[in-house]
Structures are given as structure tokens and as C-alpha cells.
Amino acid sequence: MADVVSLDAHLRTRRDAGRKLLVPYITGGLGHDWAEVVRAYADAGADAVEIGIPFSDPVMDGPTIQQASEVALDQGANLPGILEELRGIDAGVPLVAMTYVNLVFHMGYARFAAEAVAANVSAVILPDLPLEEVGEWEPYAVEAGLATVQLASPLTDDARLARLCARSQGFVYGVNLLGVTGARQDLSESSTVLAGRLKATTDLPVIMGFGIGTVSHARAATAQADGVVVASALMRLRLDGAGPEDLGAAVAELRAGLDEPR
Amino acid sequence: MGDPGATGRFGDFGGRYIPETLIPACAELDRAFRSAWVDPLFRAELDGLLTNYAGRPSLLYEAKRLSAVIGCTLLLKREDLNHTGSHKINNVLGQALLAQRMGKPRVIAETGAGQHGVASATAAALMGLECVVYMGEVDMERQALNVFRMRLLGAEVRPALSGSRTLKDAINEAMRDWVASVETSHYLLGSVMGPHPYPWMVRELHRVIGDEAREQCRALLGRDPDVVTACVGGGSNALGLFSGFAELPAVEMVGVEPDGGAAVGRGVPGIVHGSKSYLLQDEYGQVMEAQSISAGLDYPGIGPEHAHLDASGRARYEKVTDAEVLNAFQVLSRTEGIIPALEPAHALAWVLRAKEELAGKVVLLNLSGRGDKDVAQVAEILDRKSDG
Ligand SMILES: Cc1ncc(COP(=O)(O)O)c(C=O)c1O
Numbered sequence: 001m002a003d004v005v006s007l008d009a010h011l012r013t014r015r016d017a018g019r020k021l022l023v024p025y026i027t028g029g030l031g032h033d034w035a036e037v038v039r040a041y042a043d044a045g046a047d048a049v050e051i052g053i054p055f056s057d058p059v060m061d062g063p064t065i066q067q068a069s070e071v072a073l074d075q076g077a078n079l080p081g082i083l084e085e086l087r088g089i090d091a092g093v094p095l096v097a098m099t100y101v102n103l104v105f106h107m108g109y110a111r112f113a114a115e116a117v118a119a120n121v122s123a124v125i126l127p128d129l130p131l132e133e134v135g136e137w138e139p140y141a142v143e144a145g146l147a148t149v150q151l152a153s154p155l156t157d158d159a160r161l162a163r164l165c166a167r168s169q170g171f172v173y174g175v176n177l178l179g180v181t182g183a184r185q186d187l188s189e190s191s192t193v194l195a196g197r198l199k200a201t202t203d204l205p206v207i208m209g210f211g212i213g214t215v216s217h218a219r220a221a222t223a224q225a226d227g228v229v230v231a232s233a234l235m236r237l238r239l240d241g242a243g244p245e246d247l248g249a250a251v252a253e254l255r256a257g258l259d260e261p262r
Numbered sequence: 263m264g265d266p267g268a269t270g271r272f273g274d275f276g277g278r279y280i281p282e283t284l285i286p287a288c289a290e291l292d293r294a295f296r297s298a299w300v301d302p303l304f305r306a307e308l309d310g311l312l313t314n315y316a317g318r319p320s321l322l323y324e325a326k327r328l329s330a331v332i333g334c335t336l337l338l339k340r341e342d343l344n345h346t347g348s349h350k351i352n353n354v355l356g357q358a359l360l361a362q363r364m365g366k367p368r369v370i371a372e373t374g375a376g377q378h379g380v381a382s383a384t385a386a387a388l389m390g391l392e393c394v395v396y397m398g399e400v401d402m403e404r405q406a407l408n409v410f411r412m413r414l415l416g417a418e419v420r421p422a423l424s425g426s427r428t429l430k431d432a433i434n435e436a437m438r439d440w441v442a443s444v445e446t447s448h449y450l451l452g453s454v455m456g457p458h459p460y461p462w463m464v465r466e467l468h469r470v471i472g473d474e475a476r477e478q479c480r481a482l483l484g485r486d487p488d489v490v491t492a493c494v495g496g497g498s499n500a501l502g503l504f505s506g507f508a509e510l511p512a513v514e515m516v517g518v519e520p521d522g523g524a525a526v527g528r529g530v531p532g533i534v535h536g537s538k539s540y541l542l543q544d545e546y547g548q549v550m551e552a553q554s555i556s557a558g559l560d561y562p563g564i565g566p567e568h569a570h571l572d573a574s575g576r577a578r579y580e581k582v583t584d585a586e587v588l589n590a591f592q593v594l595s596r597t598e599g600i601i602p603a604l605e606p607a608h609a610l611a612w613v614l615r616a617k618e619e620l621a622g623k624v625v626l627l628n629l630s631g632r633g634d635k636d637v638a639q640v641a642e643i644l645d646r647k648s649d650g
């Protein structure tokens with residue numbers, strides 16, 4: 001069964017072998033075959049897959065993931081149903097659930113932690129549960145063996161960055177920019193600075209996200225960082241009709257770009 | 263009703279459930295407000311604006327004709343007479359001064375009925391700040407006049423096009439803007455909600471309502487009221503009033519919610535927009551859309567301190583229907599020559615319904631805003647009724 005150590009160890013082993021980590025994202029429940037997308041990502045060279053649990057009020061998300069969330073909810077997606085489907089697949093790579101804290105709080109912290117682990121989820125990302133509030137959730141996660149990933153912002157000061165890295169499990173998520181999710185023209189300058197600061201602070205895998213849409217973004221972001229999350233760019237394709245095969249191909253291209261010698 | 267401390271907790275409620283990027287800004291705001299609130303120069307500047315610009319103190323008016331109809335002594339705290347026509351001006355003047363103090367040249371605001379947007383645009387014009395107001399597309403239609411007012415005052419009004427396209431979605435858009443602009447922008451939140459320090463700070467900025475009302479009531483009647491009541495959307499005008507009376511155990515405090523947006527009446531604990539409070543949500547925790555005749559109360563949540571006042575039993579919460587509100591709107595217009603906003607008409611609707619319970623008592627109601635913004639909407643509803 002998935003647990004904290006396995007995610008951490010899994011990512012470190014790959015990183016230490018010189019591989020840049022690729023974590024593609026799918027909105028859970030977006031299209032009837034979304035679970036096949038998870039497998040397609042894994043087959044295409046993902047090192048972990050991030051599953052977004054759609055929420056009615058995604059304040060950290062830009063237009064693409066807002067739309068993906070709305071469509072999925074309209075199609076009847078809900079947290080228990082998404083976990084149920086995940087239980088049925090063997091992706092072969094760790095799964096990371098990303099959602100807003102209300103869905104977890106509403107289900108009950110203990111119950112969510114247990115059911116997520118039973119659904120092979122290794123870690124959770126809760127962007128509206130900062131250090132100040134994470135204490136109410138963490139004991140349940142620890143008890144169930146679920147990692148809680150902390151997010152770092154370009155505005156996080158050094159002292160806080162150290163506390164945040166010490167608290168994070170599995171990896172540390174570096175938010176590239178000031179703003180919401182969504183593909184951007186260029187990788188923001190703050191990405192490189194934050195990646196450097198994180199690498200200087202922690203030995204945990206450092207994975208950057210927000211605004212990474214192309215191979216060149218991914219390569220630039222991993223000049224210092226250990227990996228990237230790619231979300232909105234893939235969800236744009238999905239909303240425009242891409243199936244598991246197309247999305248697998250998009251991830252394979254990112255994989256190849258990251259693997260190319262520098 | 264004291265200081266919720268560094269963690270911003272009111273019992274189990276409140277807190278700071280926000281993205282990491284906003285943590286430094288909330289910490290900075292907390293520091294800025296704490297230092298300003300004990301700084302005599304800041305207080306003098308704010309008091310000067312409240313007196314000379316907003317027109318405070320607002321009157322406490324004994325509504326004798328309506329009192330006779332109900333069988334109680336009804337006192338109206340006339341926040342509708344403030345500049346811009348509602349209590350919202352108290353909060354925005356304070357926060358705009360804080361934005362200046364923090365060196366932030368731009369303010370962002372959300373608005374439902376448009377009253378907080380108009381007040382924000384006003385304060386921004388007065389202090390030379392850039393102002394962007396987010397408003398649900400549905401509300402922009404319902405409150406077209408206020409949209410024009412904001413633009414006239416120099417603010418940019420941006421429609422919130424997602425979800426229910428009302429107040430909650432306007433808050434989502436404002437938070438998304440803030441996450442990207444936080445280094446130069448202050449989020450001028452319009453009610454006692456959001457992450458710490460907002461619920462506490464906004465309540466303190468409205469405390470003037472309750473402090474004035476308590477002294478005015480003593481001067482007028484030589485006693486304290488039996489009941490104080492106010493409508494509750496996010497809950498700022500109610501907390502402003504309640505804060506003047508919470509220390510007087512004999513005074514009953516009643517918040518009135520719309521039936522279709524009754525976060526205390528029908529909600530369960532939840533976390534959205536930065537704090538833990540009561541929230542209307544479905545069986546999976548998705549936030550539900552509120553349904554109310556009044557755009558200013560069309561919100562599925564409620565400020566966390568209200569959740570605590572309810573849980574602790576210090577205040578009580580009632581809900582009224584749109585039909586009762588329409589009736590109260592007309593009753594006050596006809597008996598007292600005062601056209602209220604639809605929001606405080608909720609509090610009056612409860613008073614009218616509870617007349618037996620209130621018989622012989624002194625009831626102090628916060629008339630949080632004037633009805634000009636609502637007359638077109640009410641005219642349409644009444645027309646439709648008489649046609650049908
Ligand atoms: C006149 C008036 N009263 C009340 C409210 C509701 O806000 P709160 O519950 O914060 O007082 C509004 C909001 O727009 C309003 O315009």
C-alpha cells in the first residue's frame with residue numbers, strides 16, 4: 001500500500017538517478033474515461049500523477065481549471081466517487097490528490113485520510129490549508145500514512161520557507177508565480193529564484209508548478225528544481241476533446257523534452 | 263466580543279485558510295491595523311472623516327407610528343443617512359486609510375448589492391487610490407444604477423462570470439486578483455468574513471454603530487434596549503451594532519438572515535474564502551448558491567464571529583422569506599416615510615412577525631441602508647404581481 005515513505009523514496013530514487021520529475025494533472029471526474037488518463041500519463045513517463053478533486057469555488061485556479069472543475073461537477077463528479085474509481089486502477093506511480101480543504105473537512109479528516117489511502121493516494125495538496133491551519137488535519141494524515149505536501153510562494157520569507165520545508169512530506173511544491181493556475185506565455189522569473197531558494201533549504205524533491213505549459217518551460221523550470229507539475233495546458237487539451245491517448249502523447253513529449261541532454 | 267488573537271479564532275471558527283502567497287499580506291495587515299487602531303493620529307484622522315465626510319453620528323430615530331402598529335418601542339439606527347447610503351462607508355474609510363498607511367496604491371473590492379462597491383469607489387476617489395470592483399454578472403443587472411455610480415466615481419467594475427455569478431463568485435474573482443497583485447494591492451473586503459484579521463478588523467471599524475446607538479438610546483429613553491436586531495449577509499452591520507451591546511447580558515441580540523441564504527439557519531460548519539464558519543453546502547461539501555431577493559444578502563456563508571455567537575448562545579438567528587421582506591419594505595415606506603434597502607427590510611420583517619414576543623419592549627433595529635438602489639427591482643416585482 002502507498003505511504004509517505006514510498007512517495008518520498010520513489011521520487012528521491014528517480015531524482016538521484018539524474019531524472020527530472022514530471023507530474024501531470026487531471027481533474028478527477030472530467031469525462032467518463034478520466035481514470036484511463038491516469039494510466040496513460042503513467043505509461044507515458046509520469047513520475048507521479050496529480051488528481052484534482054473539483055471544488056465549486058477554486059480560488060487558486062485560473063479559467064482552464066475553473067472550467068474543468070465546473071464541467072466535471074456538472075457531470076456528477078464527487079469526492080467519494082473519484083476515490084472509488086481510483087481504488088480500481090493500478091497506475092504504477094504514486095497518486096497525489098489536490099483539492100480545497102472544505103471537501104476534506106466536510107467528509108471528515110479521519111475518514112478522508114483513510115479512504116484516500118485505500119484508494120492508493122500517497123499525498124495531498126491543500127492550497128488553502130497553510131502552516132497556520134495544517135495542524136488540525138495533519139494528525140489524521142500521519143495516522144493514515146498520507147503525506148501532506150506544503151506549497152511555497154515567491155513571497156514566503158526565508159524563515160518561513162525553512163519551517164515549511166521541514167513540515168512538508170513527499171516533496172515540496174514551489175508555486176512559480178504570484179497568481180492563479182493557468183498556462184502562461186513565459187516562465188516567470190520568480191520561478192528560478194524560488195527553485196534556487198528551495199534547493200538551498202531542503203533535500204526533499206522540489207517540484208515547481210503554475211504556468212508550465214511547454215517543453216521549454218519545463219526544461220527552464222528544472223534547471224534547478226527537481227521536477228514540474230503540468231496542469232492547465234493538459235486540461236485545455238482535455239476540454240477541447242483530448243482522450244487518454246492524446247493526453248498520453250502530450251505527456252510523452254514533455255518526458256522526452258525533460259530527458260534530452262542539457 | 264474581543265480580540266481573536268494572532269490566530270483569529272472565535273471559538274472554533276475563523277482562522278486563516280488562505281494560499282501561502284496571501285499569508286504575508288494578511289500578516290502585514292494585522293500588524294498595520296493593530297498599530298493604527300491604538301494610534302491617536304490614525305483614530306483622529308478616521309474620526310474626522312466619519313464626522314465631516316460620512317456625516318456621523320447617524321441618527322437614532324424613534325419610529326412612533328410603526329411602534330404603535332407593532333406594539334413596541336421601535337428605534338431605527340439610521341445608517342441609511344450616511345454618505346453613500348449605507349453602513350459600508352465606516353469600513354471602507356478605515357481600510358482605505360490603512361491601504362495608504364501600508365503604501366498600497368490600488369484597492370480591490372467585491373460587491374453584491376453594489377453598496378460596498380460604491381463605498382469603496384468613493385473612498386478610493388477621496389484618497390486617490392486605484393479601485394477595481396468585482397461584481398457578479400447577475401448582480402450587475404439587478405443593480406445597474408450602482409454599477410454606473412461606481413464607474414462615475416472612477417472605479418473599474420469587472421463582472422464575475424463563473425458559478426452563480428453573484429456575491430460569492432465576486433469574492434472568488436477578487437481573491438484571484440489579489441493573489442496576483444498582492445504586492446501593490448489591498449483587498450478591501452466588505453464584510454466580517456475572510457481570513458484573519460478581516461472579520462475582527464471590519465467589526466472594529468463598524469463598532470461605532472453600536473457605541474453610538476447605546477449612548478443615543480440612553481439619552482433618548484434613559485435605558486438600554488431589550489432587543490437589538492440587524493440583517494445578516496456576511497454580517498458586518500449586525501456585528502457593528504452587536505459590539506455596542508454584547509457586554510450587556512440583558513440585551514438580546516437577533517440576526518436576521520434571508521430564508522434562501524440562511525447560513526446559521528441551514529448551514530453546517532465549512533471552510534471557504536479564508537475562514538471556518540457556517541456554510542450552505544451540498545452533501546459533498548460543494549458550496550451552494552444562496553437565493554435571496556436582496557443581492558447584498560445573497561451569500562451562502564456568514565462571518566465566523568456570528569457562528570461563534572450562535573454556538574455560544576449569545577446571539578440568536580432568525581430567517582425571513584422574500585415575501586415578508588417585500589411587505590416590510592412597503593410598511594416602513596408608508597408608515598414612516600423611510601424607504602429602506604431590502605437588506606435591513608429583513609430585520610424589520612422579523613420584527614413584524616415577532617410582534618407578540620416583542621410587545622412592550624424596546625427594539626433597536628439597524629437600518630443599514632437606504633432603498634434607492636432597490637426601487638426599480640421592487641417596482642418590477644410588484645408590477646409582475648399585480649399583472650399576474
Ligand atoms: C444596506 C446593506 N445592508 C446590509 C448588507 C449586508 O452586509 P452585512 O451583512 O455585512 O452587513 C448590505 C450588503 O451589500 C447592504 O448593502
